Amino acid sequence: MKDITKYQGVIPAFYACYDAEGNISTEGVKALTRHLIAKGVKGVYVGGSSGECIYQHVDERKAVLEAVMSEAKGKLTVIAHVGCNNTADSVELARHAESVGVDAIASIPPIYFHLPEYAIAKYWNDMSAAAPNTEFVIYNIPQLAGTGLTMSLLKEMLKNPNVIAVKNSSMPTQDIQMFKDAGIAARGEGNFVVFNGPDEQFVSGRVIGADGGIGGTYAVMPELYLAMNDHINKGEIKQAQEIQYEADRIIYKMCEAHGNLYAVQKEILRRMYGLELGGVREPMPGLIPEDEAIVAEAQAMIEAAIAKL
Numbered sequence: 001m002k003d004i005t006k007y008q009g010v011i012p013a014f015y016a017c018y019d020a021e022g023n024i025s026t027e028g029v030k031a032l033t034r035h036l037i038a039k040g041v042k043g044v045y046v047g048g049s050s051g052e053c054i055y056q057h058v059d060e061r062k063a064v065l066e067a068v069m070s071e072a073k074g075k076l077t078v079i080a081h082v083g084c085n086n087t088a089d090s091v092e093l094a095r096h097a098e099s100v101g102v103d104a105i106a107s108i109p110p111i112y113f114h115l116p117e118y119a120i121a122k123y124w125n126d127m128s129a130a131a132p133n134t135e136f137v138i139y140n141i142p143q144l145a146g147t148g149l150t151m152s153l154l155k156e157m158l159k160n161p162n163v164i165a166v167k168n169s170s171m172p173t174q175d176i177q178m179f180k181d182a183g184i185a186a187r188g189e190g191n192f193v194v195f196n197g198p199d200e201q202f203v204s205g206r207v208i209g210a211d212g213g214i215g216g217t218y219a220v221m222p223e224l225y226l227a228m229n230d231h232i233n234k235g236e237i238k239q240a241q242e243i244q245y246e247a248d249r250i251i252y253k254m255c256e257a258h259g260n261l262y263a264v265q266k267e268i269l270r271r272m273y274g275l276e277l278g279g280v281r282e283p284m285p286g287l288i289p290e291d292e293a294i295v296a297e298a299q300a301m302i303e304a305a306i307a308k309l
């Protein structure tokens with residue numbers, strides 16, 4: 001039996017942390033890691049979409065993961081997203097992730113070219129072979145990757161015993177149940193995990209069977225997701241739903257800015273906790289002066305929602 005309890009809970013997607021010049025700030029990475037440990041989250045998902053992985057070099061991604069591990073080892077479940085869109089770099093990151101002791105590696109499928117399933121499976125399995133003692137999480141995010149996880153591809157991947165989970169960011173919550181059923185059919189109850197992706201439906205995802213969630217807005221308001229998760233564990237759906245509605249309104253507010261959602265969230269963390277995590281890398285749009293009111297309003301909404309818990 002695998003130990004899947006380490007994946008059951010609230011796992012914030014880690015934000016890219018930059019200094020004033022836009023270089024990786026390992027100090028920022030460490031500070032954000034300590035901040036999330038203090039908030040009581042289950043783990044972190046490093047180097048995914050929120051980590052701006054597609055805009056970072058291999059060496060930068062290694063430095064980020066090493067800085068996370070220096071604070072998180074033994075305290076958090078660490079899942080390292082290692083996909084780079086070419087096999088060689090992804091394999092290098094997978095090997096590195098295992099060497100620093102992560103719990104799992106994860107990857108999106110190759111993006112841009114729509115490759116056949118056998119090529120996607122080989123891409124993932126090559127990474128997994130470079131981290132043979134590390135569990136593997138399939139990241140399904142069809143609206144951004146341009147390729148969706150099919151049942152035949154999942155079944156092919158389930159032949160690899162390291163494949164422990166799907167992080168599902170597609171919008172139909174029924175996909176969670178479908179992937180989980182297939183995983184359990186292959187591995188047995190308690191041996192396969194599905195993570196909820198869309199934060200806006202964390203409660204629905206958990207209710208239909210997601211074991212936990214990995215999300216891009218957890219780090220800015222972990223209290224809300226931790227409370228939703230606790231309510232769901234106790235069967236208190238109405239209370240969980242009320243917090244979900246608040247979280248969704250906050251997300252919609254943050255998305256009104258000209259600047260990218262991650263830029264908004266990092267600015268809110270700076271204002272609330274003094275965390276200096278920088279902006280976002282171009283071509284993602286940064287904050288502009290007109291975003292001030294939206295940032296302030298979103299921060300006030302977060303503070304009010306936390307105060308109500």
Ligand SMILES: CC(=O)N[C@H](C=O)[C@@H](O)[C@H](O)[C@H](O)CO
Nearest residue numbers: 049169197198199200215216217
């Ligand atoms: C499309 C996308 O980026 N999805 C993320 C991961 O699943 C979510 O966590 C979103 O960041 C979140 O739901 C806000 O829209």
Ligand SMILES: CC(=O)C(=O)O
Nearest residue numbers: 013048049050215216
């Ligand atoms: C949101 C998320 O899961 C990611 O950053 O990849």
